[in-house]
Amino acid sequence: MKWPNHGGQPETIKQLFKLKEDVHIHDFSANLNPLGPPAWLEEEISNQYHTITSYPEPSYLKCSISVAAHESIDPNMLLLTNGGAEAIFLIAKYFENLKAMVVHPTFMEYERACKHYHISVEQIMFEQENEFGLPIQTMCEKLKETDVIFLCRPNNPTGTVINERDLLLLLEEGKKTGTSVVVDEAFVNFLPASVPSLSSWLATYPNLILLRSLTKMYTIPGLRIGYIMANPLIINALRDDQIPWSINSIVDAIVPKLLDDVQFVERTKDWLSEQSQYVYKKLASIDFYHSPSQVNFYLLRDKKQPHRTEELFHFLLQNGILTRHTHNFKGLNGDFLRLAIRSKEENERLLMILQKWRNET
Ligand SMILES: Cc1ncc(COP(=O)(O)O)c(C=O)c1O
Structure with a gap:
């Protein structure tokens, strides 16, 4: 089959x-939000119809400033992407030919992207018997041979959330071993307020890279919008590799309005x-x-x-x-x-x- x-x-x-x-x-x-898309979106998309006759402004400055303000980060720590999927592949390109660790069961595109960019992957398993917790000891032991770890938080398909203590340990140890930690937060805005995003950690951990997608919360898989948050050096390198005009002009115009709809x-x-x-x-x-x-x-x-x-x-x-x-x-x-x-x-x-x-x- x-x-x-x-x-x-x-x-x-x-x-x-x-x-x-x-x-x-x-x-x-x-795993899309059954309440979406927001009711106003259809009319707003037709209001933005006129934008399709021009190329989007290549740096998407206005939209980026608005997303960065929403995340309380500097705009040079942010890159808009064509959905979470482009974010994953751009990051894999950044680590081309190096060594990654992926913790399973998880979203399959991390491994696909690694394969595409000739990244060798060490597969680690969540501890099923321990509510799908991280095997943190084993991971720490392997950090020296690992350039990048891909984590999904909340994790697809389990819906579980890796605890902050384990993440802090990986980031601290990762600073010493030169290991970056990529955390895909595609589902983060479904979490209760008591479990915040990791965006406030970016200032302390230059080895932390966060991925986002607006697809799931707003039920817009056909629009394709996501973003990457990381230190400016990484963001600049990723921007150099991105296909020009990756985000279309309608999306460029409506993202700030989506994020405003608290x-x-x-x-x-x-x-x-x-x-x-x-x-x-x-x-x-x-x-x-x-x-x-x-x-x-x-x-x-x-x-x-x-x-x-x-x-x-x-x-x-x-x-x-x-x-x-x-x-x-x-x-x-x-x-x-x-x-x-x-x-x-x-x-x-x-x-x-x-x-x-x-x-x-
Ligand atoms: C964990 C995770 N990250 C990223 C994506 C890709 O999202 P997008 O549709 O924005 O490319 C998905 C889609 O299923 C996902 O489950």
Whole structure:
């Protein structure tokens, strides 16, 4: 079976599993915000229509200043990118031919980017038995031979958040061994206020590189916008390697407005807090494991029948629920499914189908 590499592809899955075209699928496989995009965005995009007849200003100065102000950093510590994906590949280019460490299970594009730029990768595993914590001792022992560590925080697919103590240790030791720490914060704005971004650490740690994406929070995978935050020397080098006009003029104009919409993010956090509590409580009551996620997706496994995950995937699909398989997440081997937290109605439907699975199997 050739499983798709990413979630959010209901049409491909329908063809793969020969489902009828008109079957309605609830897509729990992509980890996008179900409240988005913000309601005003459609009109604002058409208001910016006139910008497409000119090249964007190549340094994106106005937009960069506004994003930097939002992050409370200097604009020369910021580079706008064509989504988080371009950010990952630009950073890999910066470490071309060197040695990286990637902690799995995690987003597969770090390894793909490393391969593309001939970076050798040491694969380390999160400690599944320890709530997917970092094997910090092992990592520290290997720092001398490591030029860059790729971390995802919150991590895709587990939704877990690496603790600050471990990160501080890696950054401190990394200063001594010349190791940079890349932290992909694509999902950081789903976290509760008690777990802040690491942007305030950039001033202390020149070996810290942060990646962001606006894709997930604002449900705009088609627009392509992300950014990198790092010390100015790194940012300058990355800018030299970036394709000219990588960000289109419409995006350039609307990013400041997206970041200004604080209420949208707050509404999202309220929905997430309410719905995740509801979903996790119910899952526990019908004997399903969920990873200790702090964001809008989690790993699921049937505690009573842990080796029937593939059958569970098919059962859910036949009942109109698409989940994300985990065959291409190293260390998970398809043993879990990744699901998004969706709207109240969709979550209720999911839980009803899981109850049906419990009753019938
Ligand atoms: C952890 C992580 N980083 C980055 C990306 C890429 O985001 P973008 O769509 O902005 O390129 C994804 C997309 O799934 C992701 O899960």
